[in-house]
Amino acid sequence: MFExxxxxxxxxxVLAAAGAIYRLAKGPSLxxxxxxxxxxxxxxxxxxxIEMVYNHHMNNIFLLVIVSLIGxxxxxxxxxxxxxxxx
Amino acid sequence: MTLELILDIVAAVCMVVGCxxxxxxxxxxVRFPDLLSRMHAGTKPQVFGLLLLLTAVxxxxxxxxxxxxxxxxxxxxxxxxxxxxxxVGRSAYRSKHLHEENLTQDDLKNVVDYASTRRxx
Numbered sequence: 001m002f003e004x005x006x007x008x009x010x011x012x013x014v015l016a017a018a019g020a021i022y023r024l025a026k027g028p029s030l031x032x033x034x035x036x037x038x039x040x041x042x043x044x045x046x047x048x049x050i051e052m053v054y055n056h057h058m059n060n061i062f063l064l065v066i067v068s069l070i071g072x073x074x075x076x077x078x079x080x081x082x083x084x085x086x087x
Numbered sequence: 088m089t090l091e092l093i094l095d096i097v098a099a100v101c102m103v104v105g106c107x108x109x110x111x112x113x114x115x116x117v118r119f120p121d122l123l124s125r126m127h128a129g130t131k132p133q134v135f136g137l138l139l140l141l142t143a144v145x146x147x148x149x150x151x152x153x154x155x156x157x158x159x160x161x162x163x164x165x166x167x168x169x170x171x172x173x174x175v176g177r178s179a180y181r182s183k184h185l186h187e188e189n190l191t192q193d194d195l196k197n198v199v200d201y202a203s204t205r206r207x208x
Contacts, residue, residue: 005099019113072167
C-alpha cells in the first residue's frame with residue numbers, strides 16, 4: 001500500500017518538475033524564471049520529505065530547511081535587483 | 088485495523104495530497120496568463136504542500152521529540168515564501184509585467200503614482 005503511494009507521489013513530482021522546467025525555459029521574463037525556480041526548489045524539498053517518509057528517518061530535515069531558505073534568498077535578490085533600473 | 092495501519096494510511100494520504108499540491112503549483116505556473124497570477128500558483132501550494140508532507144514525516148518518524156523541529160522548518164517556509172512573492176510582485180508591478188486587461192481593480196495605482204510624484208518634488 002505504501003509503495004503505491006510513494007510511486008504516485010513520484011509521478012506527481014516528475015510532472016510538476018516538467019511543468020516548472022517548461023515555465024523556466026519558456027518564461028518570457030526573468031521574474032517568471034524566478035517563480036519557476038522557486039517551485040522547482042519546493043519540488044526538491046517535497047522529494048526530500050518523501051524520501052524521509054519512505055525510509056522512516058528524519059536525518060535531512062536540516063537540508064529541507066536550508067533548501068527553502070536558499071530558494072528564498074535567491075528569488076529575493078533577483079527580485080530586488082531586476083526592478084530598480086539603476087546600473 | 089491496528090494503530091500502525093491507520094497511521095500509515097494517514098501518512099500516505101498526506102503525502103499524496105502534498106505532492107498533488109506541487110503538481111497544482113506547476114499546472115498553475117504553466118497555464119496562468121500573466122506573471123501576477125502565476126505568482127499565486129507558485130507560492131500558495133508550496134506552503135500547504137510542505138505542511139502536509141511534514142505531517143507525513145512526523146507521523147512516519149514516530150518520535151515526538153522531533154515535532155518542534157518540523158514546526159520550525161514549516162515556519163521558516165511560511166515566513167520566507169510570502170516575502171519572496173511580495174518582492175517579485177513588487178518589481179513585476181513596477182516593470183513591464185502589468186497587464187491592465189487582466190486586472191479587475193487596481194488598488195496599487197494611486198499609491199505608486201503618489202510615491203512617484205512625491206519623489207520628484
